[in-house]
Amino acid sequence: MCRGGLVGHPAYITQNGPDLNLLTETGAAYRAWPDWFSPTTRIWIDALGSGAVYSPDGMVIQFDGGTIWQRDLGLPPARRRR
Secondary structure: OOHHHOOOOOOEEEEEOOEEEEEOOOOOEEEEEEOOOOOOOEEEEHHHOEEEEEOOOOOEEEEOOOOEEEOOOOOOOOOOOO
16 A cells, blocks of 8 residues: 555655665655665665664565565566567
8 A cells, every 4th residue: 555545656665875765755855775774675764753664675675664565577578479
């Protein structure tokens, strides 16, 4: 579920060195970085005073409040028949 049950824009995460830039589905932007105590499994979003756990493959992030972001790889390329 997106915030408020409304579908907005896709959320994005980009990386700049060890820091992360998060853009939520509502357009809110946040900076995050590896959590000091668990840098290989958690990130910390200081502006929210909250963190998140990410899966080893980086495909899923679960925020401490329960929100889950799952990476969307899109549809596979269409195969052309000959």
